[in-house]
């Protein structure tokens with residue numbers, strides 16, 4: 001079995017896994033990192049959204065082999081210790097979550113967006129594909145704007 | 152509107168324990184809580200309640216020595232915010248800090264009301280939770296008075312402490328042991344009057360918000376318990392298709408595969424990871440026999456429904472008719488968290504972890520499925536990643552238990568998204584024929600006949616489906632039972648003269664389920680469209696017409712609120728329009744105003760939503776706002792774009808790529824919710840907004856495009 005090393009939430013990890021194993025299952029089933037959620041497995045719901053070298057990815061469709069020697073960040077690694085990332089803080093301030101299941105992915109998508117586009121327009125926010133079946137979209141929009149203003 | 156919420160009486164008990172522990176019985180449902188039986192509960196010995204770790208039929212509050220207030224809640228949290236609302240009720244009456252209140256979900260019980268549904272949670276818990284906390288507070292104050300030798304009346308409570316006039320204070324945790332020995336409190340143990348509420352009615356952040364934003368919140372699939380291994384099931388291409396033969400040699404030989412077992416719905420693979428499980432699943436070579444609906448597609452279902460709608464009687468002589476026929480497609484619940492259950496079934500006991508609205512029914516069904524007595528089956532209720540009615544049924548839990556039994560090992564079963572969308576459950580498709588008869592500018596008769604698909608199976612093929620109407624039928628499942636109840640139009644929302652209705656059904660072997668707001672989501676939506684069309688044919692404005700024909704002041708008030716806040720009647724460019732609708736149910740009422748941009752009718756965008764709701768006391772206005780926001784998105788989705796096709800006995804869609812539940816680009820750019828002040832006891836709120844939102848979206852679309860919307864979703 002091939003082995004792959006990458007940095008996960010700031011710490012080096014090595015896993016023995018098939019090359020084509022999606023990162024999502026490496027995280028969830030091998031490393032017990034369960035923040036990234038399964039919602040479709042085919043890259044359309046975005047519940048699993050995480051970061052690879054700081055950019056947005058959907059780990060359900062990214063092979064572990066493609067993460068070798070790179071930096072993976074999940075929702076668990078977004079905060080700086082007890083200090084929440086500005087996007088997490090905005091989510092808390094705006095009380096965005098309902099069931100919460102999509103929210104790790106929503107937060108990671110928003111954080112990636114703000115990194116690229118510090119002051120997103122409504123059209124930029126409309127481009128976020130993440131599904132929220134509870135319908136928290138209005139609060140997500142407000143929280144992103146709030147994080148942009150604070151960041 | 153009929154206010155059926157009477158002031159209920161609860162008997163609250165103190166349990167002998169080393170920490171202060173009080174309990175209030177929960178009736179079978181809100182309506183029967185009135186006659187709660189003190190005798191049965193009073194003879195229950197405290198050890199039954201505490202030592203075995205179950206709460207019987209009680210709502211039990213314990214103050215721990217570590218100064219935590221713990222209430223194990225016999226409800227499930229699926230995003231609706233019930234744990235936060237209950238924590239607020241407890242914090243209010245105890246004068247505890249919200250962070251000191253913990254609301255874990257109770258395991259499945261043997262008695263009482265452990266049903267989550269019908270928008271009943273807050274109303275059914277409002278009395279017991281406050282009575283419970285008020286008694287606990289009285290005992291804590293009495294214990295402090297004794298300790299300090301001060302008159303109990305002179306003491307205050309605040310921030311999980313009792314405070315003396317001289318400034319001394321004692322935490323509840325430090326008083327709990329002595330409070331447990333107080334028999335008769337020296338101060339009132341009645342809940343506060345609403346005028347003194349400081350927590351109830353104050354917009355409050357969810358108690359689990361931080362866990363959610365940091366990824367710590369645990370759902371069934373996140374559990375690492377009992378060595379349970381990832382498990383998936385290959386299912387037939389058609390609904391109810393049958394396994395003819397399976398060749399699993401290749402799959403079994405694949406690395407990481409632990410077991411391959413046949414189950415009622417297909418073939419299960421247990422493996423080291425979900426990656427290994429999916430790979431092996433795809434390597435199974437299976438021959439399927441088509442399911443019973445293989446000759447049936449949407450067009451045929453639609454015409455059978457149309458034919459099943461009972462005939463409307465003759466209209467009043469001399470009246471003019473406004474008529475419409477409406478069709479609604481099947482809709483998936485598609486909760487964000489797919490059905491997931493961890494099961495550990497052994498020869499003489501079983502333990503299951505999953506998110507359930509009906510854990511008592513689930514335990515009975517699981518016990519009978521695996522052949523164990525109910526007392527040997529433990530069901531742990533997990534938070535759910537959304538439900539919308541889907542977790543009333545326990546299909547996946549029964550299936551997981553059967554797989555665990557067959558594979559002789561603990562399993563973590565997950566339905567794939569395609570399983571979830573293609574194999575149910577769904578809101579039934581329906582057809583509606585509505586006629587409003589008017590004469591001399593007034594509606595004199597209103598009739599609504601409908602037919603919907605109902606689920607029925609010949610033989611035992613799908614016994615593992617875990618229907619809420621399954622083996623434990625005697626238990627209370629109001630949301631489902633309500634489907635057979637009176638038609639919503641019987642509620643007499645409008646002064647429409649003679650109101651009548653009738654219903655028919657088309658029985659199909661298709662997995663259905665109660666979907667948020669159940670029948671009202673289609674029936675009341677269609678009626679609100681007709682109300683707009685009547686107004687138009689009478690030459691009246693939709694808001695003005697409703698204002699003069701609505702019966703109830705509270706409904707008129709929410710309508711006025713949205714008309715005012717949403718600037719009803721403002722001028723909009725061509726292709727854009729406003730729409731409005733109202734609804735009342737669950738002892739509550741709601742109005743919704745939307746603005747839509749339908750310049751491209753194939754790609755409409757709801758740009759603005761304004762809602763107003765009167766739900767009695769809104770325990771957490773911020774939580775209520777969230778529920779209304781969710782129902783607005785449900786209305787947008789079901790009316791404009793999200794539904795399921797049936798093609799030759801199979802569901803065509805298989806993920807959010809083709810089941811078009813709204814995304815950010817379909818959500819309003821502006822959303823407002825107005826909550827009407829009220830001191831009435833809480834009504835229901837979780838499902839309330841769906842028909843009003845759906846009706847308002849349809850009415851706005853009609854006004855923007857000059858069309859008459861008839862078949863939903865419109866772009867399908």
Ligand code: FES
Nearest residue numbers: 039041043046060
């Ligand atoms: S699980 Fe849906 S995009 Fe990854």
Ligand code: FES
Nearest residue numbers: 100102132133134
């Ligand atoms: S909060 Fe439930 S899916 Fe987004």
